[in-house]
Amino acid sequence: MFTPGQVAVSTMALNNPPELVRLVTAAPELRLGVELFAEGPEWEDWERAVGLVRTLLRDHQGRRSLHAPFYDLNLASERYSSLRSLTKAVLERSVLAAAELDCEYLVVHPCSGTSYLFSRSATQRLVKEALGELAEKARSSGVRLAVENVGYGPTQLFDAGEFVRLVREIPHLYAVLDVGHAFVNRWDMPEVLVQLGDRLLALHLHDNHGQVDEHLPIGQGAIDFGLLWSVLETSLWQPALVLEYHRASAPEVLAHARYLSGLAAERVTPAGV
Numbered sequence: 001m002f003t004p005g006q007v008a009v010s011t012m013a014l015n016n017p018p019e020l021v022r023l024v025t026a027a028p029e030l031r032l033g034v035e036l037f038a039e040g041p042e043w044e045d046w047e048r049a050v051g052l053v054r055t056l057l058r059d060h061q062g063r064r065s066l067h068a069p070f071y072d073l074n075l076a077s078e079r080y081s082s083l084r085s086l087t088k089a090v091l092e093r094s095v096l097a098a099a100e101l102d103c104e105y106l107v108v109h110p111c112s113g114t115s116y117l118f119s120r121s122a123t124q125r126l127v128k129e130a131l132g133e134l135a136e137k138a139r140s141s142g143v144r145l146a147v148e149n150v151g152y153g154p155t156q157l158f159d160a161g162e163f164v165r166l167v168r169e170i171p172h173l174y175a176v177l178d179v180g181h182a183f184v185n186r187w188d189m190p191e192v193l194v195q196l197g198d199r200l201l202a203l204h205l206h207d208n209h210g211q212v213d214e215h216l217p218i219g220q221g222a223i224d225f226g227l228l229w230s231v232l233e234t235s236l237w238q239p240a241l242v243l244e245y246h247r248a249s250a251p252e253v254l255a256h257a258r259y260l261s262g263l264a265a266e267r268v269t270p271a272g273v
Helices: 017-026 046-056 081-100 120-140 160-169 179-184 189-199 225-233 250-260
Strands: 007-010 033-037 064-067 105-108 144-148 173-178 200-205 240-243
Touching: 007 017, 007 250, 017 046, 017 250, 033 240, 046 081, 064 081, 081 105, 081 120, 105 120, 105 173, 105 200, 120 144, 120 160, 120 173, 144 200, 160 173, 160 189, 173 179, 173 189, 179 189, 179 200, 189 200, 189 225, 240 250
Parallel strands: 007 033, 007 240, 033 064, 064 105, 105 144, 144 173, 173 200, 200 240
Antiparallel strands: none
């Protein structure tokens, strides 16, 4: 069974700060964590956003993490150095925000919208250099930097083996394994879980049918979550389990959080618990 306090919810699902507060306080026995998705109008002004979150979560005792912005940004842009510089500056500000909000880690995307017509080795080198610098900045700020697996098919900058090596090679860099992204790319997720070991801080949990990234609730797609649970329950490392649903209701998110916390009566994949 997973331990209370291991499960978190991403604000991506609700996109409603007051509703988030009601959700995480509705079941104090779960000690739900929160992953703050730094997109939307609230995050156009960093100082205002940090102040709002501090106020809303002033009584929250669970784990916290921050997902850095990625829309319109690209750390892997080989053609436009100005876009890389802008992206890095936004991620550096995200590191500071994560520290201000007492977050355990900051999630970053290594690339976004990259064309398949790119120099793979050159682009990987640019991203590795930037991630190394950001990981050190995060470490000095008391936050861990966690890179997420992103991209699909030919736009996937790092395949499964390269992703593991990326995390293992760069000092102070950690991983968030997005289960939905990995499934679309046909990764051997149990093997990746084992290889990442103590560098794996969290799983982004959502479902899809293997073709596109749908961010469905668990049980509404084709992912075999039972296989993942069996690996996690025998693992020495216990990553956070972050429900990263798109447009799910608060009751649905809370029901799935209860299931993941081992408080449900049956250990089955919920189709609509």
